[in-house]
Amino acid sequence: MSDSPQTSGTVPALAIEDLQLAYTVRGVPRGVLRGVTFHVEPGEAYGLVGESGCGKSTTAYAAMRYMPSNAVIQGGRVLADGQDVTAMSTQELQEFRMTKASMVYQDPVQAMNPALRIGVQVAECFRILGQSKIEAKDSARQALRRVKIADPERVLDRYPHELSGGMLQRVVIAMALAGDPKLLVLDEPTTGLDATVEAEVLDLVRDLRSETHAAILLIAHNLGVIRTMCDRVGVMYAGRVVEEGTVQEVFDNPSHPYTMGLLNSIPRHGVRKTDRSLFTIPGNLPLIGTDLPTCVYVDRCPLADDICRNEVPPIVDRSDGHWTRCHHADKIDQIKPPEHENNDFDIGTDTIVKLAAVSKTFRQRGNDVPALVSIDLGFKEGETLGLVGESGSGKSTLAKTLLGIHEPDQGGSIHLDGRLVKDKATDRRVESIRAFQMVFQNADSALNRMWTVRRILHRSVTKLAGIHGAEADKKVNDLAEAMRLSQRHLEMKPRQLSGGLKQRVAIARAFAGDPRIVVCDEPTSALDVSVQAAILNLLANLQNDERTSYLFITHDIGVVRYLSDRIAVMYLGRIMELGTTDQIFAGPNHPYTEALLSAVPSIDGDARPRIPLTGEIPSPANPPSGCVFHTRCHRVIMGLCDITDPDTIELADGHTSKCHLTAEQLSVPVTFTSATV
Amino acid sequence: MSEIDPALNSGNAASSSAAAGANERKLARKETWRLIRRRPSFIIGMTIALIWVVCALFGNLLAPFDPLNFRGDLNSSPTWSHPFGTDKGGRDVLSRVIAGARDVLKIAPIAAILGVIGGVILGMFMGYLRGWFDSVASRIVESFLSLPVVLLGLLAVTTLGNSNVVVIGVVATLFTPVVARTVRSAVLAESELDYVESAKLRGESTPFIMFREILPNVSGPIVVELTVRIGYAVFTVATLSFLGAGPPPPSPDWGSQVSDNYNSIVSGYWWSTFFPAMAIASLVIAVNLIADAVQSVVESS
CATH class of the missing domain: 3.40.50.300 (P-loop containing nucleotide triphosphate hydrolases)
Structure with a gap:
């Protein structure tokens, strides 16, 4: 785990120990976190997954001690680099958030002040670190360069509403990195973004991680994001971690029925509606503040029996560092996918x-x-x-x-x-x-x-x-x-x-x-x-x-x-490619489709080589000349694509593409040197 | 095949559970009421307002003297028999203040309600139809708002004559553009929502969408507007009658009492002006306190 060079021995960057947290509603404390325990090693990326209401975000905010006034810590500790965050004075806490840990929120639009220019807000992060105005301005420029913003001068002069969501999230990340934190908490950082932009932001976080060696706590409901970004993952349910391990172990050998349910609910491995219905998890998450049964998942679990109702499940080790809280971890394979339903899905001819x-x-x-x-x-x-x-x-x-x-x-x-x-x-x-x-x-x-x-x-x-x-x-x-x-x-x-x-x-x-x-x-x-x-x-x-x-x-x-x-x-109001689902996923594809498909973070760990979509989608008011996609295309032929709008050609029976390239030409794989990324 | 809902299994007794749903809604309404009633500003405001309502309803029983025809000493200062003194015509000020509540409480709420109704209809059309209608109506509304209320009121009353109906009509007309503007902005935001589009996709008519789909969703700001407007109406009616454009004499209206007697203040006869003025102020403040309570509850829910 601790392969990063400058770790302070074995002290984890973040250790949450049996954290119990409640929100007081009308005078009654309602438990949200009910004994959360996990730790993030220095330089490690740790993911938390679970459905909404399971306490992921509360845990993330508790790690920074950003808590609403009605939150009460009822037990447990939060240790960041060995210091107890819950016991810090206001001044220590300020110091901690300034230099040791920082957070990136879900919605960058709300994280920025709409009335101030980007430059002012980024420079402020350096001003509070004690830099002079001129130094701070210079640092702001470098900070934006660090998050791969090509033209920092231009961006510094803008107001938040003038930037796209992806660009704004880069700025927020740049601000979070101002104090060179040892711990970076990311709460659903790419949820509102397009897959292509998401992929770029994730690439950036990955690069920054290897550059700064900061530990990362990543909250995401998108399991594909966790899989591609994290070393280890904790699965949360009803305010507890029910399974933990490396992403490969947890995602390929899930050992808790809840993890199994989550993974199986997602249409993956190319499953189609004609193959079978999707898995679902019956019932609902227990309400916050209710008394939990011995096993938190017992009411929704297909394997539940008397022992689950009467005894708290022990931690069962599955392999090195992979454990689950389940009585029946070895019977997990008995959960069967929904039976094949004889769905014909007759498609008419007219x-x-x-x-x-x-x-x-x-x-x-x-x-x-x-x-x-x-x-x-x-x-x-x-x-x-x-x-x-x-x-x-x-x-x-x-x-x-x-x-x-x-x-x-x-x-x-x-x-x-x-x-x-x-x-x-x-x-x-x-x-x-x-x-x-x-x-x-x-x-x-x-x-x-x-x-x-x-x-x-x-x-x-x-x-x-x-x-x-x-x-x-x-x-x-x-x-x-x-x-x-x-x-x-x-x-x-x-x-x-x-x-x-x-x-x-x-x-x-x-x-x-x-x-x-x-x-x-x-x-x-x-x-x-x-x-x-x-x-x-x-x-x-x-x-x-x-x-x-x-x-x-x-x-x-x-x-x-x-x-x-x-x-x-579709791209800029035009249909670029149209085909049967099999044709689209088998290829050859229009270059735009190719880039779109490659941007999707895969849960199965079999990501295609990513084709970057550079820049942002052009404004429809002023579409590019020739083929509207030529400005972002990785197969562009200058002198042709930027002058002539391509016709829609047939790649195969019922499979059309609006591109100058033929099926044969599109089948040739493109390679990218790291310089183009 | 789906998220199995525990309620599905328990929902076998259809009729009893239907009643339970209706009950839940009644409870929600009750809760809103409870929240409003608990606010101190509401309690104080309502107490004062109720005193004036009692005066308006049973004024002739409560007033110690005949407000119109009793004649006593002129300008006598407050005594035990005349707690508020007598005015320059020798009439009992207390009796006239009590009787004066009736006019104000008859005119102001009716005027406010009519003004709000007019404003809701106009604002609804402006906010939902938009386009040229909204542009034209908005300019008219703005030009109305730029003119001084009192001047317009005086002008209307002098042309149309002095009667309660005219005063009601004038105040309602003056309020319509103000209310319309509030309703318009609420409707603008509301008609962006997808349920409006969904109603169009079902082939609903424009009036149905406006008054059955959208109106209930903007009722919060409308209720707030109504309570605020009643307060303004009391004040406007009093102002108009102070200027001689209120209910015709010899009605013991508060505004005309003030205007009848204010020039005797310099002679030291303050009571005949002070008490009717306080009556106006107390009612305006009371209504505003109620409006405040309603507003904070409606806006927070």
Whole structure:
């Protein structure tokens, strides 16, 4: 472990010992951390994983002693480099946060002061270390260079809102490194970022780690990120660490049923909806403050028996440094994947919805901003078309234009069953309105918070199915049952429901009529993996029963692979590549797809060599000449790509690519020298 | 196949659990009320306001003398029989202050309610429809707000005549643009939310989306606006009647009492001005205290 040169003997950079922490709510302490123990060696990267509410972030904040006023440490210690953080005076704590440890937060936008220039904020970090104004300014410039910002002068002069999320997170990291900390706590540092930007930030953290030898505590719900970044990992559940070991050991030989459940909920190893349903974890996390059973996971565990209910599980060593708190660690293999369900997923032969030459141009302060450029797409009955691309590539605009929320430009047309439909949803015939429905990304925003679930569903049933009275009541109950919502949930308002249940209501609403095509705009991105799995299973089953088509927008390559029959890759409002899921994942690919796929951190440890996407997505208001991707393309042919816009060519039957290169040329692997990265 | 919900298994008695859900909502409303009621500003404000409401309802029983026709010594200072003294016409100030509550409490809340209704409708259209309608209406609202309230009120009352109906109409009209602006900004933010888009995708009409979907979600700021407006209405009505544009004489309105008697202050007869003025102040403060309590509870939930 301690292979770093300047370690102070065997004193860990961070040691958390049996930490018990509670939040006082209305005078009653509610336990959140219930005996968390782990340590991070100097120079080591340690990951914490678990579903939301398991105490990951609370642990991270406790390590820095950033705690809300109602937090009470009820027991245990937090030792940073041998010093007890919980016992420090205010001054010692300030000193500690200034020079020994620092933190990078989830949302860089909230971590920065919007009213001050970047330069002022970065320089301030050096000013408090005692540097003069001029020295601090110079240090700020170097700090930005250290986080690989090419043009520090320009960035120092900007305000936070003028920078992209990825760039801002680099600045925050630069600020965190100002005092050369021995410990860097990263709380979901890449959660809000695109996969391509995430990959760049992670590369940066990895480089900085080998440069500074700082110990890293990384909190992430994305298991792929943990796998690629960390040496060891702790799996948290209900305020306790239930399994710990090296990432290879834990991810390849999970020994706690919870770890097993988490890993299996994620669509991986190329599993498809036609292969099997996804694993789910039944039940919910115990509420904070409730008394925990002897084994914290007993209520959701498929292996639970009497001993689990009566005895606290001991620490069972699996291999060197890999342990689990489970009575049945050796029976873990008995947890079987869901049985193969005979899902046929019949895809019809007729194209039910067809977009021809659909463009959408927004007018912004007198400028034309082409958000969609001549999109041709067809949907077959019961087919899922996955839509991927970075933020700003036009995925949502395409969805909203299809639905009639945005009016497409003149010249394009949308057909339903061979009949032209009106551009605006409000002008459409009842049948067309019923045919197009949507499941939104954020169920909080998509459900009227003053309406009960019953009213939401009832209104949708009357409008979309055209039935009233007792018949409508019955339909509402049937719908709720199909979505596995109980009668009790029907009388609740959205805020009383969990994220997964809210998304079920939203799906029920979309299916109230008899939709032909449902647009799913990242419906699971806000959900924990086990809940995501349940929602994906529900969507797959509904499709199988109702033969509905989906336009499925997502950032998650695993999810899109699981659910989609075909995949379209968008960039700057254009479809760059379109093919069946197998074709997309087998290649050859459009260079943009190639870069996108390589950016995904893999849970299985079999990452493809990464193809960096340099720079940011250009503004659609001012697209590059020739091929719009040529400015970031690793296969660019100058003199051709920057002048001529490529035609869409067929790479194989039903597999098209908007690129000058042929299938043979695209099959030649590209190699990168480290200089280009 | 999915997250098994414990509630699913227990939810077999449909009707009883439905009642439980409705009960939960009633509890939430009760909780809001409880929070408002617990605030000291609400208790004090409500006590003062209730005293004036009692005066307004039972003024003729409570007043020791006839507020209009009793004639005693002119400008007699407060005594046991006339605790607030008598005014320059020899009328009992206490009786007139008690009777004056009726006019104010009749006019101000009605004017405020009408103003809020007008403002909600206008603001809802501005915030939801946007576009040219919002641009035009916003400019009109702004030009209205730039004019002095009292001047507009005086102008309207002198042209239209002096009656309670006119005063109510004037105050309501003056409040409409102010309320509209508040409602507009709330609606602007609200109509960005996806449930509005979802309603469009179901083919809902524009009025349905505005008044059934969005309106309940902006009811918080509207309730706050209403309580604040009642306070302003009391003050505006008193100001108008002080300037002679209030309810017509011989009503014992507080504002006209102040204006009738204020020039006798220099002669040392302060009571005939002081007590009606205090009545106005106490009611305005009381309503503002209530508004404050409502606002802090509504905004924190």
